[in-house]
Each structure stands twice: as structure tokens, then as C-alpha cells.
Amino acid sequence: MRSLKFVNNRLFYLDQTKLPLREIWRECKNLEDGFKAIKQLRVRGAPLIGVFAAYCTCINLKKLPRKKEDFLKALGKDIKHLKSCRPTAINLAWALKRLEVCVLKNEKSSVLVIKKKLFKEAKLIHKEDIGLCKKMAEVGVKLIKKGDRILTHCNTGFLATSGEGTALAVIFKAKKKYKDIYVYADETRPLLQGSRLTAWELMKKNVPSSVISDSTAAFLMQKGKIDKVFLGADRIAANGDTANKIGTYSVAVLAHYHKIPFYVVAPFSSFDLSLKSGKFIPIEERSGQEVRKVLNKVYIAPKYAKVRSPAFDVTPSRLITAIVSDKGIIYPPFTKNIKKILKIK
Numbered sequence: 001m002r003s004l005k006f007v008n009n010r011l012f013y014l015d016q017t018k019l020p021l022r023e024i025w026r027e028c029k030n031l032e033d034g035f036k037a038i039k040q041l042r043v044r045g046a047p048l049i050g051v052f053a054a055y056c057t058c059i060n061l062k063k064l065p066r067k068k069e070d071f072l073k074a075l076g077k078d079i080k081h082l083k084s085c086r087p088t089a090i091n092l093a094w095a096l097k098r099l100e101v102c103v104l105k106n107e108k109s110s111v112l113v114i115k116k117k118l119f120k121e122a123k124l125i126h127k128e129d130i131g132l133c134k135k136m137a138e139v140g141v142k143l144i145k146k147g148d149r150i151l152t153h154c155n156t157g158f159l160a161t162s163g164e165g166t167a168l169a170v171i172f173k174a175k176k177k178y179k180d181i182y183v184y185a186d187e188t189r190p191l192l193q194g195s196r197l198t199a200w201e202l203m204k205k206n207v208p209s210s211v212i213s214d215s216t217a218a219f220l221m222q223k224g225k226i227d228k229v230f231l232g233a234d235r236i237a238a239n240g241d242t243a244n245k246i247g248t249y250s251v252a253v254l255a256h257y258h259k260i261p262f263y264v265v266a267p268f269s270s271f272d273l274s275l276k277s278g279k280f281i282p283i284e285e286r287s288g289q290e291v292r293k294v295l296n297k298v299y300i301a302p303k304y305a306k307v308r309s310p311a312f313d314v315t316p317s318r319l320i321t322a323i324v325s326d327k328g329i330i331y332p333p334f335t336k337n338i339k340k341i342l343k344i345k
């Protein structure tokens with residue numbers, strides 16, 4: 001199952017704002033299409049927006065000037081524009097940085113050659129992302145036992161990556177191995193990625209599951225009904241502090257209080273070792289309408305109510321039991337072990 005297709009140099013994506021009611025595929029024809037798709041969360045999830053933005057940059061190349069100097073200038077502008085559309089997930093900036101490095105490596109070549117190299121790089125980012133998902137699943141499944149009841153937050157499956165997912169890929173693999181695991185999916189207010197997308201993915205993969213309102217997690221933990229928490233990350237700082245969908249921090253505090261292992265699953269592309277700690281991670285603030293209304297339709301708050309709507313929060317690394325990466329399981333002390341496992345000096 002896939003959320004993105006790149007066929008004959010054309011880019012198609014599953015419009016996630018229409019799920020689970022309708023499965024609508026759309027074509028991204030230029031940079032502005034892509035910018036809007038990411039901004040409006042038709043394409044979402046940290047690794048997926050990285051892959052999508054890389055392809056989107058490439059399909060827009062045909063619109064850029066032919067003269068090399070002008071071409072490079074326009075390309076730089078496109079990349080900067082796309083990078084700005086979602087600030088928290090590092091994968092977007094990471095994938096676009098790879099395109100910038102690719103241009104630098106080939107700056108002496110013709111515009112035609114640079115274009116070919118960029119397409120090649122975007123395809124490579126895509127292929128790698130699929131492989132990273134497989135690796136994380138293989139690594140993470142070792143942490144799951146027969147009969148485990150797992151809580152997850154937001155959406156981390158094939159809708160959030162171009163492969164099988166991060167935390168959900170681990171869960172899918174565990175389901176194949178044990179059959180009897182059970183998953184609780186937080187609905188994930190305000191945009192309901194848990195109830196609309198995770199529940200849909202779990203049902204497609206026949207994983208026994210229930211959707212719960214966000215406020216139900218504490219109750220289930222208190223009753224001893226949750227064995228483990230598995231969720232994803234949008235950016236992990238050098239000390240392991242992790243930005244993920246708003247509400248993740250509450251789950252981490254709850255898990256800590258109830259002594260439930262709390263696992264973050266993320267590929268190396270979600271780490272940002274240039275940031276010492278989570279306090280430097282930029283947090284995207286979204287439109288108040290997403291809180292005032294449900295699914296952009298019905299008002300559930302007064303029309304002019306003031307709203308705060310941070311899309312992400314940061315979980316301090318001391319609340320994280322381990323980070324499951326494509327390179328292995330990372331345990332505390334995170335500052336030392338992240339560097340060690342990612343092989344960064």
C-alpha cells in the first residue's frame with residue numbers, strides 16, 4: 001500500500017484530507033500544487049513530505065529558465081519556498097538539502113545534466129525511505145511480545161512515509177509474527193490523524209485495534225490495559241528530545257507515571273544533531289480554524305473564540321525508554337548513543 005506514486009516523471013499522491021471516506025488520487029503538476037498539498041496536509045507525515053518535496057522540486061524543473069545562472073537562482077528559490085511550508089519535521093529540509101548538495105556536486109555540468117542528476121537523487125531518496133521503513137520494522141519488532149497491547153498516537157504508517165511506516169511498520173511486522181497483539185489508536189485532535197488514518201491503516205492490515213479519544217489513554221493505562229507505547233518523530237535533537245504530533249508529550253508523561261515503556265521509532269533522516277536539545281526545535285502553529293471546526297466543516301467552538309494550535313510538542317528524552325532507528329535500538333544516555341549508532345563524530 002502506498003500514498004505516493006512517481007510514474008513516467010509524473011507525481012501522484014493520495015489526498016489524506018479525504019480519508020477514510022474517500023480514496024482520491026491527485027496529480028502534483030508544479031511547485032505551487034506541491035506547496036499547497038503539504039501545507040494543507042493532503043500529503044503529511046515527516047518522511048513522506050521529504051520524499052514528496054524532492055519529487056515536487058524535480059517536476060517543476062521544466063518551468064525554470066534555461067540559462068544556467070538563472071536556472072540555479074530559480075531552483076534555489078523553489079527549494080527555499082518548499083522548505084518554509086512546514087517547519088518542524090526535519091525530513092523536509094533534509095531531503096531538499098540533498099538536492100542542494102547534488103547541485104553543488106554537479107555545478108560544472110550543463111543544466112540538462114543537473115536536471116537528470118536531481119531526478120536520480122529524488123528517486124534515490126524515495127528508494128532509501130522504503131528501505132529505512134523495512135529496517136525500522138525489523139529492529140523494532142524485537143521489542144514486542146506475544147499479546148502486547150500497544151498505544152500509538154497520530155499516524156506513522158504507509159500514509160506518513162513512502163514505505164510501510166515508522167512505528168506502524170513495527171506494529172504491522174509484529175502482527176505477522178504474533179497475530180494476537182492489540183493496538184489502541186489515539187484519535188489525535190485536532191486533525192484526527194489517529195482515528196481517520198491510523199485506524200484505516202490498521203483495518204486494511206487486519207490488525208485488531210480500537211480508536212480511543214485522546215483523554216482515554218490515562219484511563220486504560222490506570223487499568224493496566226497498555227503494555228507499550230510506540231509512536232513516531234518529526235525531529236529528534238542531539239540529546240534525544242523528540243518533537244512529534246501535539247499530545248505526544250502528554251502520552252509520555254502518562255507512560256512514565258504508569259511505568260510503561262515509551263518507544264519512538266524514526267529513521268536517521270528525522271535526527272537533527274545540529275540542535276543540542278528540543279528547546280531549539282521550531283514548532284509549527286496552525287490555523288485556529290482547525291480547532292474551532294471539525295474536518296473544516298462544523299463549528300465546535302464559538303466562531304470567534306481565540307485558539308492556540310501548536311501542531312507538535314517536544315517530549316524530553318528522559319521520558320523515552322528507547323529510540324528505534326533503522327540502524328538499531330538507541331538506549332540512554334542518548335547524546336552519546338545517538339552519535340555512536342549514527343556513526344557521527
Ligand code: MRU
Nearest residue numbers: 044045046154156160232233245
Ligand atoms: O502534522 P502531521 O500529520 O504531518 O504530523 C505527523 C506526525 O506527527 C507523525 O507522528 C510523524 O510524522 C511521525 S512518523 C512518520
